[in-house]
Amino acid sequence: MSSQTKKAPPKGILKKPTAAASPAPSPSASASASASPSPQHKKPDPREIAIQHAKIIHDRRALEDTITDSIILLAKLPTIKEPSSSPSQTTPTTTSTTTTTTASASASSTANGYSEQDAELFKSHVRLFQPSDYDALIEERNALGSCGYGLCGRPRTRLGPGAGEYKLLNWGRRDFAIVPRAEAERWCSRRCARRAMYVKVQLSETAAWERAGIETIRIDLLEEQEAEQERQQQQQQQQQQQQQQRQRQQEVPGKEKGEDENAAAAAAAAAAAAAAAQVARDETDRRQKAAKDAKDLALERGDTDMKKAAKRRINVTIREKKVVAEVREPSLAADGGGDRHLVLDGYKTKFDPKSETINGGKGTTTIPNAKEEDDGKATG
Structure with missing residues (x-):
């Protein structure tokens, strides 16, 4: 009866089945299959799941411990405590044509106060850092009194207790x-600060255990990039x-003859110009020399330069004369005679009318005094 009620499976319309369809399972077979599950759909063991999660947590904790050890190690860099170059100094240039990238990087590292081994150690440990881990490294270095940049050996800046909350830099x-x-x-x-921030912007916020297996992650340093750019410019x-x-060597053969002629003409012109300049x-x-001789001769004669004399200035100070004695009116002598009238401003003239004579053509005639004439008339 059951065999009569069986129906053939429907055939596809679009394509033919590749294999004969298997008959539908009987209800008893399906019941037995559900009672005993196949090994492929076996239920996972909770213990194995717990062990797997524990291993993942253990690996994460181990990686966190590695990052902590890296922070402690990088806080002591550089290994050679040598003062770093000042900001105003520039990296020395290398003019050799055979300079390679490694050589330029090592030269830059030496000029900046750390070795190439320190730079490689720093980059290998920082590659898995998160920005928060890098901030922890800066704080650890500051606690030790060093600059926050991992490859700088100089002490950090201390502004003192009297400084304000903000600082003016490069006024x-x-x-x-x-x-x-x-x-x-x-x-x-x-x-x-720029070097440290250049490293920080290359770090990722992704967890370290998600990036641990990626070998292509690498960190670049600012000084290496500057050295590389300088090397490219030099090249x-x-x-x-x-x-x-x-180009000059290619142009030389075709212009040798013309250059020789030009050189000869230039030499002749230079000689003529030199002779004219000498004349x-x-x-x-x-x-x-003639002007100097004329000037010396004028000085010997006592001549002066009228132009300089006109420009010469003399300082004159006018002061009022102090009068010590009382001012009195001028008066003649009491007897009405004397020679006081001959005194002018304190100077007495040397004129003597008694001795004055008039020279004539043949002899000398003396002018008589008026008083003597009166005396002569009286006696006459």
Whole structure:
């Protein structure tokens, strides 16, 4: 009866079945299958799940411990305590044509106060850091009194207890900035702050255990990038110089003859110009010597320069004369005679009318005094 009620499975409309359809399972077979599950759909063991989660947590804790050890290790860098170069100093240039990237990086590391081994150690430990881990490294270095940048060996800046909450940096310059005091005390200079921030922006917020297996993650340093750019600029300059030198060498064979003629003409013109210049110098010397001789002769004669004399100034001070005695009117002598009338401003003239004579053509005639004439008339 059951065999008669069986129905054939429906056939597909679009394509033919690749294999014969198996008959539908009987209710008894399906019941037995549900009673005994297959090994593929076996229920997971809770113990194994717990062990797996414990291993994951253990690996994460181990990685966190590794990061903590890295912070402690990087807080003591650089291994050679050598003062870092000041911000105003520049990295010395290398003019060799065979300079490689590794050589430029090592030269830059040496110039910045740390070795190449310290730089590689720093980059290998920082690659799995999160920004919070990097901030912890800066705080650890500040606690030790060092600059916050992991490869700087100089002490951090201390503003003292009297400083304000903010600090004015580089007053009067293009990079002037107003920085909080706590931020300014984390570094030794603005250059180290830029280096540290250049490393921090390369870090990811993703958890370290999610990035631990990625080998392509690497950290670049600002000083290495600057050295690489400088090296590329030097190579470009050297290539330009070599190209210009090759162009000059190619132009030389076709212009050798013309250049020789031009050189001869230039030499002749230079000789003529030198002779003319020598003649002009001799004429100038002769004129200067003649002017000097004339000036010396004028000084010997006592002549003065009228132009200089006109410009010369004499300081004259006018003061009022102090009168000590009382001013009195002028008066003649009591007897009405004397020679007081001959005194003028304290000076007595030397004129004596008695001795005055008139020279004539043949002899000398004396002018008689008026008083003597009166006496003569009286006696006559």
